[in-house]
């Protein structure tokens with residue numbers, strides 16, 4: 457299907473070149489045909505078709521909302537009332553949401569169509585989508601490779617044309633890293649820009665909801681609709697939501713920082729390095745001032761991120777006790793046995809590992825050595841990053857050090873797997889907005905991503921700059 461941006465599709469609806477029911481039928485057929493990708497855990501076909509009819513009528517009588525007929529898939533960590541929600545885990549077997557996430561409700565209120573829920577790493581813990589209780593999702597560019605994670609299926613859904621856009625979550629790169637691996641756009645807003653109400657908690661001081669789209673324009677539009685104050689999440693910023701969707705490309709000149717040492721380091725594959733350097737050169741030729749930044753503390757990003765997220769996860773996931781949600785072991789002898797058996801059987805390996813490490817990090821004897829120290833380092837990195845932004849307007853990097861890797865090659869080596877997040881975790885550690893946009897392919901035809909890190913609540917400028925980067929030839 458030819459779909460560039462929601463605006464062009466909306467135009468074709470207004471011009472009666474297509475109808476919403478036709479579009480939904482098209483996606484349902486694509487989903488059916490591409491089942492081997494293992495993207496959707498559940499498809500809401502009948503409901504989507506019924507909504508398509510209703511919203512088509514609204515188009516015809518002029519009452520349709522801003523997203524009329526946009527077909528959206530949601531990652532299996534987002535609540536949608538009366539629909540299944542399992543966070544890619546067996547422990548939530550049979551669980552149905554009793555309310556809808558604020559971000560999703562705002563999209564529905566604008567007449568989008570939710571087509572189904574998408575596979576992901578269990579509780580969003582992973583960088584390859586291999587940690588799902590429902591099996592791995594395949595990258596559409598090469599089915600022997602991972603799509604990235606944890607919102608891997610959300611990225612493949614857009615890449616393989618199974619829906620117009622997806623809504624994922626990004627705790628350490630979970631939207632941007634798969635977007636980079638799949639050649640689509642992934643946006644993580646400033647922490648607290650979008651309400652987390654209805655997002656299954658992983659690491660609450662890092663978690664952000666974000667869109668995966670074909671275009672920067674659609675990412676801007678979805679952000680604008682999802683963002684802003686919410687009575688159910690007191691951490692949401694009260695800064696006014698800007699009109700992100702009005703951004704257009706400009707010829708403004710900026711000061712652009714880049715981590716020279718990281719781009720030239722050994723861990724970066726030759727094709728990622730080559731495409732990134734070409735982009736930096738084009739930015740320079742376009743008249744921007746390129747500023748190499750030295751960031752020796754970059755090596756502390758991953759340890760800080762993983763220590764703090766595991767600590768938060770061990771606390772957040774204590775609620776899955778076999779009593780309140782989903783799966784329950786039926787042969788337990790007493791309450792403690794019920795907890796043990798349910799959690800032992802319900803959680804997968806990666807989640808158990810992180811709960812155990814997180815509990816250790818928070819234990820009385822080690823709290824200061826790990827948790828307190830990591831919080832201090834987080835603060836130092838935040839201050840240092842703020843200092844960078846006194847000198848530059850944006851910081852750019854590849855989204856990932858390599859293109860998508862083969863299924864299975866990193867699943868036995870956690871350090872290797874964590875390294876896939878080296879460029880993306882920075883934004884989450886310091887709470888800043890960041891976007892991944894496509895930056896060509898490798899010699900083997902695998903997508904490569906380019907990442908922009910912006911300033912706090914500077915989404916509008918960042919989106920405008922991303923459009924300018926995309927335009928460079």
Ligand SMILES: NC(=O)C[C@H](N)C(=O)O
Pocket residue numbers: 580581582583605606625626627628629630631765877
């Ligand atoms: N959730 C994320 O943002 C992905 C990250 N790789 C993690 O496992 O924590």
